[in-house]
Amino acid sequence: MARERKFNTVELFHEAKQLLLQHGYDGFTFSLLADRMEVSRAALYKYYENKEELITDFMIYEMEEFLRDLKKMEELEGFEHQFDFLMELIFKKTEVHHLIEAAQQVLARIEHSIESKDKLKKLPLEMYKYLQGFILLGKKEGVLKNHLPDSLIIGFILQTVAIPNHFRIPQPEWVRSIKEMISQGMFTNR
Amino acid sequence: MARERKFNTVELFHEAKQLLLQHGYDGFTFSLLADRMEVSRAALYKYYENKEELITDFMIYEMEEFLRDLKKMEELEGFEHQFDFLMELIFKKTEVHHLIEAAQQVLARIEHSIESKDKLKKLPLEMYKYLQGFILLGKKEGVLKNHLPDSLIIGFILQTVAIPNHFRIPQPEWVRSIKEMISQGMFTNR
DNA sequence: ATCTAAAGTTACAGTTGTGTCACTTATATA
DNA sequence: TATATAAGTGACACAACTGTAACTTTAGAT
Secondary structure, eight states, X not given: OOOOOXXXXXXXXXXXXXXXXXXHHHHOOHHHHHHXXXXXXXXXXXXXXXXXXXXXXXXXXXXXHHHHHHHGGGGSOSHHHHHHHHHHHHHHTTHHHHHHHHHHHHHHHOOSOOHHHHHHHHHHHHHHHHHHHHHHHHHHTTOBOTTSOHHHHHHHHHHHTTSOOTTOOOHHHHHHHHHHHHHHOSBXXX | OOOOOSOOHHHHHHHHHHHHHHHHHHHOOHHHHHHHHTSOHHHHXXXXXXXXXXXXXXXXXXXXXXXXXXXXXXXXXXXXXXXHHHHHHHHHTTHHHHHHHHHHHHHHHOOSXXXXXXXXXXXXXXXXXXXXXXXXXXXXXTOBOTTXXXXXXXXXXXXXXXXXXXXXXXXXXXXXXXXXXXXXXXXXXX
């Protein structure tokens, strides 16, 4: 009934992600994206009205994927196993942290409410809800300090993956050290 | 000999900082800056050839200021006092961390070397050198764990201030909790 | 074989940003 | 008070991005 498509949503979002991480929201343009996809700029307008809509859709896609992975955490028994799983996950998806920040930027600038806007707003909250369950378990098991605010613990974990490894310390040592710092801190216990 | 200036470098850099943090490197324009300064765009070109030069100069200014503050740390006796001082400083200058990232972005995109480029390259290194002295002292005093890489410890401290306080936990509790997490971690020591 | 409709392209008008230059304005000092 | 000169402005040509509309291409259905 119609001709074959030159690209699919997965490819499109893959390139969009690169560009967003490289140039940020303001630096992201349809021209750049169209070039990368080897497709005319106008073709993109067949699917998205403007960059706001495209980026919103992409964000939702990206965060839903992360959430799907995150939910697998529940299947694991005990806090420490879940902790290990979470650390692996966020190191595999280092960019998610940057994208969440970018999402805030998007939301901050959208005035005229589009339907998908609400969805994008709700996703970080859902993510927080999931992680909060995890924190609660840790506190119940007596592994996590009770007096630390949940949101700080969550923020701390998400933030650490973004520490720039300027001196190229090998990944296994890097991850091991970060896990130690998160759990026991950097002070000796004298 | 000449007429009075409508703005000074301090004001200019102040506005430039806001815009950079808000829009990122790509979204930063002379038009936006000129509007904020209530001055014509062309006036800015009297002082800076283009945004690359302006931002480079601004970055240098900002990092030198941070370095000046940082050097006061040396005057304090003992690691723990220095640690407290450093924490206060980075909470007072939360944005520095974001700006260092932005600086990397700037450097990544400049091909044709300008004189100031080298200076901007050297400043983060000088900062690291200073902080490394501090880490060394902590290790010598036996307060810091010897086996953790210096660069990780430094990155960790700088990164923590960027944890978003979404739930508006009051500043004193927030800072106290972060200090505890950095030093002792989030696990109970059972 | 022909028709239909989605996929894709080209081209245009409008907007915003860039860098420059000729011009005007203000002020210290001679 | 006259003037040199730095500070600031307005306007131009150019480039890039945006959104749209008229057009062409392609492949499955009839």
